[in-house]
Amino acid sequence: MTKTTVIIGGGVAGMTAASRLANLGDKVILLEREEEIGGHLRNWDRLFPNRRPGYEVLDDLRTNLSNQVDIRCNQTVASITSQPSGFHMELESGEILDCDVLLLATGFDLFDARKKEEYGYGIYNNVITSADLEMMFRSGQPITTSQGEVPSRVGFVHCVGSRDEKVGNLYCSKVCCVTGVKQAIEIKEQFPDSKIFGFYMDLRMYDRHFEEMYYEAQQKWDINFLRGRVSECAENQDQTIILKIEDTLTSRPLRMTVDLLVLLVGFVPKPETLRLANLLGIKIGEDRFLESLDEHTRFNHTIKPGIFVAGTAKGPLTISKTIADAGEAALQIHNYLKTIK
Amino acid sequence: MIIEGKKRIWQDYQKEIADDRYFYVRSCIRQNFFPGSEKAFLRIMQEELKKDVYENAAHTTCSGIGYHSDVVPFDTAMTVIARQFSLMTESGYENFVTSCITSFGLYSEVLETWKHFPDVLKKVRGYLKEATGREFELPRNVAHASDVIFRFRKEITARGIRRLVDHKTGKPLRVVEHIGCHYSKMFPSKGVGGAEYPYVLVGMIEEWGGEVVDYPERRHCCGFGFRQYLVRANRGYSLANSKKKFESMKPYKPDFILTNCPGCPMFLDRWQYTLSEMEGTTYGENGEGIPVLTYEELAGLILGYDPWDLGLQVHQVPVEPLLNKIGIPYNTSKKFLGKDGQDLGKPDAPSVLKFF
Amino acid sequence: MGRLYDLMAADVRFKEGLKACLNCGTCTAICPAAEFYNYQPRQIVDILQTKDEEKIEALLKEDMIWYCGECMSCVTRCPRGNAPGLLITVLRGLSQDLGYFTESEKGRQQLAIKRTVGEWILEYGYCMFPIEVRPEAHPEQGPIWKWEVEHIEEVMNRLGANYAKTGPGILRKVPDEDLLELKKIFDVTGGTRRFNKIEECSRQKAKEMGMELNNSLDSEYVHHIYTTNDPKHTTTE
Numbered sequence: 001m002t003k004t005t006v007i008i009g010g011g012v013a014g015m016t017a018a019s020r021l022a023n024l025g026d027k028v029i030l031l032e033r034e035e036e037i038g039g040h041l042r043n044w045d046r047l048f049p050n051r052r053p054g055y056e057v058l059d060d061l062r063t064n065l066s067n068q069v070d071i072r073c074n075q076t077v078a079s080i081t082s083q084p085s086g087f088h089m090e091l092e093s094g095e096i097l098d099c100d101v102l103l104l105a106t107g108f109d110l111f112d113a114r115k116k117e118e119y120g121y122g123i124y125n126n127v128i129t130s131a132d133l134e135m136m137f138r139s140g141q142p143i144t145t146s147q148g149e150v151p152s153r154v155g156f157v158h159c160v161g162s163r164d165e166k167v168g169n170l171y172c173s174k175v176c177c178v179t180g181v182k183q184a185i186e187i188k189e190q191f192p193d194s195k196i197f198g199f200y201m202d203l204r205m206y207d208r209h210f211e212e213m214y215y216e217a218q219q220k221w222d223i224n225f226l227r228g229r230v231s232e233c234a235e236n237q238d239q240t241i242i243l244k245i246e247d248t249l250t251s252r253p254l255r256m257t258v259d260l261l262v263l264l265v266g267f268v269p270k271p272e273t274l275r276l277a278n279l280l281g282i283k284i285g286e287d288r289f290l291e292s293l294d295e296h297t298r299f300n301h302t303i304k305p306g307i308f309v310a311g312t313a314k315g316p317l318t319i320s321k322t323i324a325d326a327g328e329a330a331l332q333i334h335n336y337l338k339t340i341k
Numbered sequence: 342m343i344i345e346g347k348k349r350i351w352q353d354y355q356k357e358i359a360d361d362r363y364f365y366v367r368s369c370i371r372q373n374f375f376p377g378s379e380k381a382f383l384r385i386m387q388e389e390l391k392k393d394v395y396e397n398a399a400h401t402t403c404s405g406i407g408y409h410s411d412v413v414p415f416d417t418a419m420t421v422i423a424r425q426f427s428l429m430t431e432s433g434y435e436n437f438v439t440s441c442i443t444s445f446g447l448y449s450e451v452l453e454t455w456k457h458f459p460d461v462l463k464k465v466r467g468y469l470k471e472a473t474g475r476e477f478e479l480p481r482n483v484a485h486a487s488d489v490i491f492r493f494r495k496e497i498t499a500r501g502i503r504r505l506v507d508h509k510t511g512k513p514l515r516v517v518e519h520i521g522c523h524y525s526k527m528f529p530s531k532g533v534g535g536a537e538y539p540y541v542l543v544g545m546i547e548e549w550g551g552e553v554v555d556y557p558e559r560r561h562c563c564g565f566g567f568r569q570y571l572v573r574a575n576r577g578y579s580l581a582n583s584k585k586k587f588e589s590m591k592p593y594k595p596d597f598i599l600t601n602c603p604g605c606p607m608f609l610d611r612w613q614y615t616l617s618e619m620e621g622t623t624y625g626e627n628g629e630g631i632p633v634l635t636y637e638e639l640a641g642l643i644l645g646y647d648p649w650d651l652g653l654q655v656h657q658v659p660v661e662p663l664l665n666k667i668g669i670p671y672n673t674s675k676k677f678l679g680k681d682g683q684d685l686g687k688p689d690a691p692s693v694l695k696f697f
Numbered sequence: 698m699g700r701l702y703d704l705m706a707a708d709v710r711f712k713e714g715l716k717a718c719l720n721c722g723t724c725t726a727i728c729p730a731a732e733f734y735n736y737q738p739r740q741i742v743d744i745l746q747t748k749d750e751e752k753i754e755a756l757l758k759e760d761m762i763w764y765c766g767e768c769m770s771c772v773t774r775c776p777r778g779n780a781p782g783l784l785i786t787v788l789r790g791l792s793q794d795l796g797y798f799t800e801s802e803k804g805r806q807q808l809a810i811k812r813t814v815g816e817w818i819l820e821y822g823y824c825m826f827p828i829e830v831r832p833e834a835h836p837e838q839g840p841i842w843k844w845e846v847e848h849i850e851e852v853m854n855r856l857g858a859n860y861a862k863t864g865p866g867i868l869r870k871v872p873d874e875d876l877l878e879l880k881k882i883f884d885v886t887g888g889t890r891r892f893n894k895i896e897e898c899s900r901q902k903a904k905e906m907g908m909e910l911n912n913s914l915d916s917e918y919v920h921h922i923y924t925t926n927d928p929k930h931t932t933t934e
Contacts, residue, residue, distance in 0.1 A: 114346065114349065114350075117350055117535065117536075117537035117538065118537050118773075118774065120346070121346075122343060122345075122346035122349070123342060123343050123344075123346035123347055123538075124342065124343075125342070125343065159776075163776060164776040165716075165775075165776055165777055165778040166774070166775075166776060166778075201719060201721040202719075227722075228721065228722040228723075228726060229721035229722060229723045229726070229776065230723075230726070231722075231723045231724075231726035231727040231774050232560065232726070232727055232774070234555075234556075234557035234558070234559070235342055235555075235557070236557060237592055237593070242557050244726045244727055245722065245726045246722030246723075246725040246726040246731070246737065246739065247722075248720055248721070248722040248725075248739065251725075251737050251739075251740070253722075253725050253726050253728065253731045253732060253737070254726075367823075367867065369823040369824040369825050370824075370825070372823065372858070372867045372868050373825055373826070373827050373830065373868070376853055376856040376857060376858050376867045376868065377856040377857060379857075379867050380856060380857030380858075380867065396865040396866075397865070398863070398864055398865040398866075398869060398871075398872070399871070399872060399875045400875075401818075401822035401823065401871055401875060401876075401879055402818055402822060402823045402824050404818055404824070405824070406814055406824035406825075407814050407815055407818050407824055408786075409767045409786075410810045410814060411786060411789040411790060411793065411807065411810075412793075412807060412810050412811045412814065412815040412891065412892070412895065413815070413818070413888055413891075414790055414794075414886065414887045414888055414891055415708070415710065415786070415790070416886040416887055416888075417882060417883055417886040417887060417888035417891075419886075420882045420885070420886045421879065421882055424878060424879075424882065446769070454709055454710075454713075457709075457713075458709045458712075461709055468882070468885050468886050469882070471885050472878065472881040472882045472884065472885040472886070473878045473881060473882065475878075522768040522769055522770065523768075523769065526768065526769040526770055526772060526773045527769045527772050527773070527780075529773060536773045537773075560770075561729065562729045562766060562768040562770060564729065564766065565766065566729075566730075566765075566766025566767065566768070567766065567767055568763070568766075568806065568807075568810055569730075569766045571809070571810050571813065571814060572806045572809050572810065572922075572923055573834065573923050573924055574806065574922075574923060574924050574925055574926035575803070575806070575926070576837065577733075577926070577931075578729075578730070578733055578734070578764075578766065579766075580837075581732075581733050582729050582733075582766075585729075585732070611837050611838055611839060611842075612837070614837070614839045615837045615839075649855075650856075650857075652856045654841075655841055655842075655845060655852070655856075656841075657838075657839040657840075657841050657842070677844070678855070679848070679851035679852070679854070679855050680851065680854045680855045683851060685844070685848045685851055685852065686844065686847075686848070687844070688840045688841040688843065688844035688845075689840040689843070689844075690840070691839065691840060
């Protein structure tokens with residue numbers, strides 16, 4: 001009988017793993033909670049480091065999904081139990097699914113910026129998140145302040161929801177720094193006369209082309225980078241945002257006013273992932289992302305045979321690294337399928 | 342500003358506040374500078390709300406001002422606090438209520454320390470036994486007196502005869518609220534509403550008909566700074582902090598400032614006076630300054646208590662303009678009389694601020 | 698580990714207050730003292746985590762540790778869970794207990810605080826008493842306060858006090874046996890030891906500085922520490 005793999009999560013990782021497995025001749029069912037597949041990629045306008053449109057990557061992923069892949073949207077897993085040979089699932093729709101292999105590709109949520117109360121997201125109109133800004137870029141409309149005006153001073157706050165004991169996330173979310181630099185350049189492109197500020201603790205420009213983006217942001221686009229973590233925001237009577245920060249490189253605490261403040265929100269583990277992990281007995285790390293069997297040599301295995309994991313359910317990753325990771329997961333699954341009766 | 346955003350946060354920070362049988366400990370600064378407020382608190386709790394609020398005459402300061410100006414070591418402060426708990430225990434109470442915010446912060450800090458470091462609790466038990474022979478239980482609940490008034494704000498409305506409304510125009514009064522730093526900055530979960538958008542005073546203002554005014558320096562310290570005020574050489578710091586707040590709130594034209602810490606209203610009141618003398622600046626309209634009230638005074642006004650019973654005559658920034666706005670009658674000729682109507686003369690008028 | 702660092706590390710507030718600092722400046726951004734003084738609490742934490750004995754000893758002798766107003770705004774915000782405000786109370790305690798506090802202008806002020814608030818705690822059972830807040834030393838309290846102090850008993854009783862009498866009430870006389878318990882607590886817990894150390898070191902410093910220091914608040918040395926404020930604390934030149 002053909003062995004079946006069920007992939008939970010139809011984002012970048014799930015789509016990639018599904019198409020790889022299908023190409024290798026394996027039977028795949030792709031379950032997606034929302035109405036359509038694509039995950040967060042649907043919401044990004046342009047991707048770092050080269051600022052190419054996100055939809056191009058999404059189209060590529062979709063195209064690779066042969067019609068061999070059984071894609072089922074609007075499906076949530078209600079319960080799963082391990083069987084001697086595989087897994088038995090009950091979906092919320094009432095449907096029953098049995099499979100031999102499970103791939104958890106449930107992805108991530110963005111940090112809810114309202115939790116960082118002192119930044120006033122959801123209270124001050126001109127405080128938005130990087131995700132809000134991406135949607136504004138995607139809409140094609142010009143960026144404006146809440147009063148409908150052209151922003152002349154825009155600030156980017158790094159590390160929102162990351163590296164922060166106060167909100168319970170000690171880890172670094174990796175991609176927010178490069179996102180901040182990208183978006184700073186994009187706003188400056190739209191408004192060449194504006195003053196753009198990046199407020200950072202460290203600039204994590206770790207991957208290929210990232211450091212060059214930082215250089216370009218300073219040299220070509222005059223983005224001002226200020227080393228200090230924003231401590232507090234308040235709203236002036238004219239709805240501009242006044243923020244308190246220390247320029248730690250010159251040891252000067254200061255107040256600054258901006259028209260628009262963008263919070264670079266990080267990754268948080270999805271509650272759904274934690275729920276499934278508990279149902280399945282998969283290990284969760286201290287940072288609440290999923291643990292793989294071995295950090296270096298079994299990065300897509302879990303402690304349970306037959307259960308694999310791919311993508312950002314294991315922690316922050318860029319899109320290109322998620323694709324690579326999911327490809328490796330598919331190969332591991334394909335090899336595993338050969339070993340089971 | 343999107344008020345729903347704040348409301349969500351207020352929902353998240355609920356706090357247990359005992360509803361009766363309180364062991365009450367007084368505040369150094371409140372007693373000295375706003376004695377009418379402590380009197381009003383007990384009158385409201387005991388006479389209006391028929392609550393059991395007990396004061397053991399053997400109690401003392403928690404030594405918070407001494408501790409925060411660093412002349413009193415932590416071990417000493419903890420043991421003085423342990424003694425207060427001993428008095429509470431021997432009086433048969435478990436719900437502890439402090440009049441002072443710094444006290445509230447210090448009691449909270451000490452209890453948290455004992456929770457995380459039980460060997461320290463053991464050491465303090467030893468110290469107290471050695472010094473006084475006393476033993477103690479930990480309180481079941483610690484609240485600040487403003488938490489208690491907050492808890493019973495609706496009951497106060499029910500018995501109240503005034504609203505925070507301009508009685509001529511019907512418009513709600515614009516109120517700036519100022520929370521003492523030691524209320525929730527160290528332990529946000531111990532404050533109603535947390536540290537960023539505390540609700541304890543907002544709740545009172547809203548309940549009694551006023552409009553809360555937010556402004557950029559709302560969370561800024563008033564500048565007491567303990568040693569920064571106590572030593573004259575440092576007082577500029579204290580003044581500068583308050584000035585920062587006044588400059589920030591001025592464009593919002595508040596009708597008054599409401600506070601919950603004993604020190605803050607004293608500073609916000611006296612520094613307005615000082616700035617008017619030094620620079621000629623006043624922050625209200627017509628050279629009147631912005632009146633500063635304690636929550637006990639405000640609750641008392643809502644309930645119709647006489648302003649001079651509440652102690653409003655000892656505020657340096659005149660409260661009369663506010664009383665006029667609300668429509669609260671007062672008798673100026675009785676303002677500076679003694680308890681039995683004795684003539685005690687009058688204070689001198691300041692050079693700039695109005696004096697009634 | 699050096700002796701000074703070990704002494705501090707034994708304090709629970711140090712354990713609570715110093716995890717690891719990454720110098721992000723969140724504390725300094727919100728600190729009122731950093732706003733007005735040439736001061737960054739971040740620097741204090743940064744020095745402490747070097748564990749360098751020499752640097753720490755120098756810190757205990759500097760003005761820098763005396764600018765803080767202990768408002769704890771830093772504690773609310775630090776993303777690493779540090780508490781600069783708490784660390785400063787540890788430093789200030791150590792600076793006094795070791796006698797280093799007289800080396801700095803701001804540190805020397807501790808005598809004035811000990812002889813006012815410190816002694817009032819033991820004398821009145823509270824940190825202040827109206828007649829001690831002398832209008833001459835506190836012009837900022839205003840003319841109404843001056844009038845109050847001139848008629849203190851009448852005014853306080855008008856406002857519902859049980860002024861200087863026994864029994865419960867505002868500004869009551871705390872019974873002597875209770876004041877004695879407070880004194881014993883101070884004796885047993887190191888409070889008296891600190892008070893004595895403040896006096897002893899201040900006397901020595903007054904001698905070095907050639908100033909008169911007797912037991913009263915009106916001594917030359919006390920007046921000097923109470924009023925001297927070097928402009929360097931706030932100017933940037």
